[in-house]
Amino acid sequence: xxxxxKDVARLAGTSTGTVSRVLNRHPxxxxxxxxxxxxxxEQLGFQADLSARTLAKARRTVALVQPFDADYxxxxxxxxxxxxxxxxxxxxxxxxxxPDEVLGSRADSVVFLRDDVPERTLERLLARRLPVAVMGYSxxxxxxxxxxxxxxxxSTRLLRxxxxxxxxxxxxxxxxxxxxxxxxxxxERVIAEPPALHEPIFLxxxxxxxxxYRAVTKAWSRRDRFDGLVCSxxxxxxxxxxxxxxxxxRVPGEVSVVGFDGLQGLPRVVTTVAQDFAALAGGALxxxxxxxxxxxxxxxxxxxxxxxxxxxxxxxxx
Numbered sequence: 383x384x385x386x387x388k389d390v391a392r393l394a395g396t397s398t399g400t401v402s403r404v405l406n407r408h409p410x411x412x413x414x415x416x417x418x419x420x421x422x423x424e425q426l427g428f429q430a431d432l433s434a435r436t437l438a439k440a441r442r443t444v445a446l447v448q449p450f451d452a453d454y455x456x457x458x459x460x461x462x463x464x465x466x467x468x469x470x471x472x473x474x475x476x477x478x479x480x481p482d483e484v485l486g487s488r489a490d491s492v493v494f495l496r497d498d499v500p501e502r503t504l505e506r507l508l509a510r511r512l513p514v515a516v517m518g519y520s521x522x523x524x525x526x527x528x529x530x531x532x533x534x535x536x537s538t539r540l541l542r543x544x545x546x547x548x549x550x551x552x553x554x555x556x557x558x559x560x561x562x563x564x565x566x567x568x569x570e571r572v573i574a575e576p577p578a579l580h581e582p583i584f585l586x587x588x589x590x591x592x593x594x595y596r597a598v599t600k601a602w603s604r605r606d607r608f609d610g611l612v613c614s615x616x617x618x619x620x621x622x623x624x625x626x627x628x629x630x631x632r633v634p635g636e637v638s639v640v641g642f643d644g645l646q647g648l649p650r651v652v653t654t655v656a657q658d659f660a661a662l663a664g665g666a667l668x669x670x671x672x673x674x675x676x677x678x679x680x681x682x683x684x685x686x687x688x689x690x691x692x693x694x695x696x697x698x699x700x
Contacts, residue, residue: 553614
């Protein structure tokens with residue numbers, strides 16, 4: 383019997399989406415994974431059916447559902463660009479829509495750029511047997527998500543290991559829907575590691591520069607001082623840096639600041655924990671792709687990494 387792409391994926395220990403990316407010479411495949419897939423292809427004598435692949439790709443259209451604030455949030459703009467690069471490289475057609483347009487979409491599959499999707503909307507999409515995935519966490523549909531808790535834990539630990547003795551957290555701790563923020567949990571976990579530094583210092587605020595600016599200014603005005611600041615996003619870090627500058631507080635001389643996301647092209651470079659946008663986009667496409675019916679998992683986790691560790695972080699000597 384002629385070997386299939388499923389046979390190759392099974393032998394290589396990957397998904398069929400990964401095999402497809404190797405066949406299409408897509409760059410977003412680890413070298414070790416690519417070698418395993420190529421070895422499995424050679425062992426099985428697999429030959430891709432180019433006409434079938436072309437026909438299948440021609441049928442695939444994915445709707446990317448953007449939040450209403452996507453146009454003025456750098457995070458969503460950069461994640462969208464990564465998603466569009468992935469769809470182009472893998473031969474998908476794509477349309478970009480807002481949440482109120484999703485139920486009228488004629489796409490073959492749907493990817494939500496944010497995870498605050500109404501449960502009723504998801505139910506109606508699933509009732510149509512449409513492949514659906516969320517970038518973020520979901521209890522209801524397959525999702526791809528950065529390891530936020532571990533990422534924030536690494537930034538908090540950086541501040542702790544460089545001698546900071548009073549470290550605050552800026553951003554959501556409990557979301558408006560009542561769920562607990564994994565980023566806030568990562569901060570709390572490191573602060574509590576023995577010997578515990580202090581009780582958690584939550585400044586509040588959301589993920590935006592304006593709210594961050596207000597939260598830092600308010601904390602400083604009530605003399606709730608800190609020498610290290612863990613921010614839930616790079617956008618929040620920009621607001622914090624602006625507030626500290628207006629307060630004549632030197633960064634990183636008096637206060638060190640760490641962001642989260644790894645955004646490019648910001649007006650100020652910050653120490654940050656970078657998300658892998660290409661891996662998030664690729665994971666979302668894999669979850670809604672042709673291999674969805676045989677995938678072994680409904681979740682796809684992506685690592686985050688600390689970058690520019692000395693840009694807005696200074697060593698404390700006391």
